[in-house]
Amino acid sequence: MLKAYKYRIYPNREQALLIEKHFGCSRFVFNWSLALQKRYYAMFKKSLTRTQIQSQLVKKKKKAKYAWLNEVNSQSLLNALLNVYTAFTGFFKGSAQFPRFKSRKIPQRSYQCPQHCTLDFVQGVIHLPKLKGIKAVFSREFVGKVKTVTISKTATGKYYASVLVENDEVLPTPTTIEPNLTVGIDLGIRHLLTLSDGSKFDNPTHLAKAGKRLAIQQKIFARKHKASKNYQKQKLAVARIHEKVRHQRLDLHHQITHSLICENQATSYALEDLGVKNMVKNRKLAKAMSDTGWGQFVTLLTYKAKWYGKNILRVDRFFASSKICSHCHHKLERLPLSVRVWTCPGCHARHDRDINASNNIRAQALADVAGLATA
Template sequence: MLKAYKYRIYPNREQQVLIEKHFGCSRFVFNWALALQKRYYAIFGKSLSRTKIQSHLVKKKKKAKFSWLSEVNSQSLLNALLNVHTAFTNFFKGQAKFPRFKSKKIPQRSYQCPQHCTVNFEQGMINLPKLKGIKAVFSREFIGNIKTGTITKTATGKYYASVLVDNGEALPTLTTIEPSLTVGIDLGISHLLVLSDSSKFDNPKHLAKASQRLSIQQKIFARKQKTSKNYQKQKLAVARIHEKVRNQRLDLHHEVTYKLICENQATSYAIEDLGVKNMVKNRKLAKAINDAGWGQFVTLLTYKANWYGKNVLKVNRFFASSKICSHCHHKLDSLPLSVRHWVCPNCQTQHDSDINTSNNIRQQALADVAGLATV
């Protein structure tokens, strides 16, 4: 089983300079390989293999003009080539857009060390190729073989190390899906999620709460001249607000998913396969949807469920979960989002819109598993 552990690191000035060189060299190699692939495809109508690109890179490093590429870990440069290959593969599979060049202006940067990454918990150090003895704060320890180490720098100038570990354990077998142990989950805006057992989790709306403070700082930032030092200072002030909101949202999602997976008797969780990218095209709801972070929540719920052998069942996004009566299955012609309570015209059952939706999601997911889906 692979698990990632993220730690805050505190490199000294010399280490920071070398880390920045790794960022720059990895970005250069990525852009160079991408340009080479595009040019080769335009001339010959086919792509270069990874082996040929690697041989071109080796020849390039031997030239005096590009000798500075030898100052960083060679495996990190090869990983940049792998990223180009993966980007093209995902594009041709229809899973991603065409790869773009990496910009130097983007403040958040990262590079990966596929080999020779070690951790010393007693001394509080992380060792990487050409970077030894980086101070780190370990919030928790792990046991297992380190596969890769990734160094990232946030927009606020903080450094982190993400360590991917193989703990030698196998993923547990998924449990049998039982209707009595299946919970339907309706993701929303007024409430982050509503369960089919009538439980509701509030949505703190972190971005909305920080919007006034953020707007003030952004107005100040807009008045600064780009060549001044105050421009960079104010840019950092805006980035800190965004970082705090992101951390608050992530912490909430971890807390909620932990309660669902570890403090709940359910073994299966039914959710809608939402098309978030299409939903945010609605300019009236885009900010609220992004603030809720549905995609991140589903990602956390899915991998945590896999760790504990539980099931995540996804219902078709075109299933009219909010318009159907969960009691008699009568379908309404329309139901505005502003209507939070309604009465079924067929069986006269009073419904809370969110609870009714979560019940419909649960019933549809169980029907899909049994092969009795109606949609």
């Protein structure tokens, strides 16, 4: 099984300078490789192979003009080439979007070390190629083989090391899907999620609560001159507010998903296959939807369910879960978002919009599973 562990690292001045060089060189090689691929495809209507790109990079590093590429780990540069090759070929296979050039203006940066990385939990340091003895805070230890280490820097200037580890654990076999142990989950804005058993989890709206403080700091930031030091200081102040909101949202999602997976007798969870990227195009609800972090929540719930041998069932995104009566299956022609409680004209049952939707999602997911089983 592959697991990732993320640790905060504290490089000294020399180490931080070399890390920044890795960021810059990896970005340069990525952009150079992407431009090379685009030119070659425009001329010959086919892509360069990994070997061809690597040979071009070797020739480039031998030139005096690009001698600074030899100051960083060569495997990190090859990994940047691999990222371009994977993204470029994945685009033509329909499994990825077309890769874009990386900008040096984006404060979030990263590079990857695919080999020769070790962690010393006793000394509290990480050893990387050309970077030895980086101080780290290990919140937890692990047993396994280190596959890759990704060094990243946030917009607030914090450095992290994400360690991908291969251990001897085996993913458990998913349990049998049983109707009485299946829970329907309806994701929403007012309530982050509503379960088919009637329980609800409120949405704390972290971004909305930080909105007033963020507006003040952004107003100050807009008045700064880009060439001044105060511009960078205020930019950092704005980034810290966004970082706190992101951490609050992530912590909440971890708590809820842990509660659902580890403290719940359910073995299957039914969800709608939401198209979040399309939904946030609604300019009236985009900010509120983004504040919920639906995509992040589903990602956490999915991998935790795999760890514990539980099932995630998907319902088609176009399924009208809110408009259908969960008792008699009567379907309304329209149901505005402002209507939170409605009465079925067929059986006169009174429904809470979200609870009714979660029940319909659960029923539809079980029906889909039964249909696949009999096919």
